[in-house]
Amino acid sequence: MTETIVVAVDGPAGSGKSSVSKAAARRLGWAYLDTGAAYRALSWYVVERQVDPTDAAAVIDALPDFDYRIGTDPATSHVYVGDTDVTEAIRTPEVTAVVSAIARVPEVRAFLTGLFRGIIRKTDRDGIVVEGRDITTVVCPDAPVRILLTADEAVRMARRSAELAGHSAAHVGEALRRRDEADARVVDFMNAADGVTTVDSTDLDFDQTVDAVIQVVQKAAHV
Ligand code: CDP
Ligand code: CDP
Numbered sequence: 001m002t003e004t005i006v007v008a009v010d011g012p013a014g015s016g017k018s019s020v021s022k023a024a025a026r027r028l029g030w031a032y033l034d035t036g037a038a039y040r041a042l043s044w045y046v047v048e049r050q051v052d053p054t055d056a057a058a059v060i061d062a063l064p065d066f067d068y069r070i071g072t073d074p075a076t077s078h079v080y081v082g083d084t085d086v087t088e089a090i091r092t093p094e095v096t097a098v099v100s101a102i103a104r105v106p107e108v109r110a111f112l113t114g115l116f117r118g119i120i121r122k123t124d125r126d127g128i129v130v131e132g133r134d135i136t137t138v139v140c141p142d143a144p145v146r147i148l149l150t151a152d153e154a155v156r157m158a159r160r161s162a163e164l165a166g167h168s169a170a171h172v173g174e175a176l177r178r179r180d181e182a183d184a185r186v187v188d189f190m191n192a193a194d195g196v197t198t199v200d201s202t203d204l205d206f207d208q209t210v211d212a213v214i215q216v217v218q219k220a221a222h223v
Pocket of ligand 1: 018035036037039099100131132133134
């Protein structure tokens with residue numbers, strides 16, 4: 001059996017990681033894994049169980065009962081905690097506000113990293129595009145294709161504000177900046193690690209960014 005080709009994609013919020021990785025996976029006919037969805041689902045679960053998200057010991061206590069499932073088909077990626085479909089619920093500002101506190105707990109990162117590696121191992125397609133913050137450096141440092149997707153801060157904020165119509169652009173921008181700052185204290189996703197190819201999407205539209213990612217994949221993995 002030939003080994004699944006892993007494409008690791010990291011980058012800050014609003015760089016286009018999720019949407020571009022998903023589109024690239026669809027074009028390649030490969031699987032897709034959004035690792036941020038797991039950090040968000042655990043945050044949703046912690047809030048639901050009325051656990052204080054800043055109490056690391058209590059968050060760690062909740063891990064064994066965290067029953068998480070995500071599909072890897074880029075056409076339909078639903079997220080479940082137990083029997084509850086949390087696909088929409090994990091995107092609310094309430095969940096987004098607590099996710100950095102959950103993500104900085106080392107035991108949480110180790111637990112979810114193990115979960116991601118298990119999902120990647122079970123992939124039955126030729127390849128899988130995995131995106132997050134520490135995929136190129138921690139989860140899959142040996143992946144044959146490793147990409148840092150970036151874009152200038154103002155452009156990233158404009159993209160996020162456009163998605164969240166009804167929320168003030170200044171508020172969205174400030175929340176995003178604070179989250180990136182908190183996350184970057186835990187893992188470095190602003191600078192490309194050795195061997196990681198940077199794709200800067202500042203001046204690229206969506207399709208051009210997908211093309212750029214596919215070109216890196218074709219060159220590095222010879223597909
Ligand atoms: O899509 P967006 O950039 O807003 O964030 P996300 O990918 O859904 O990730 C949500 C949060 O999960 C991030 O703000 C990080 O705190 C955390 N995360 C992480 O620590 N490591 C990852 N590999 C993925 C996400
Ligand atoms: O996952 P991440 O937070 O990095 O970003 P995303 O949620 O995939 O992308 C944020 C928004 O930017 C989406 O609405 C994308 O369609 C858009 N985008 C864009 O307009 N131009 C690009 N070159 C890349 C993404």
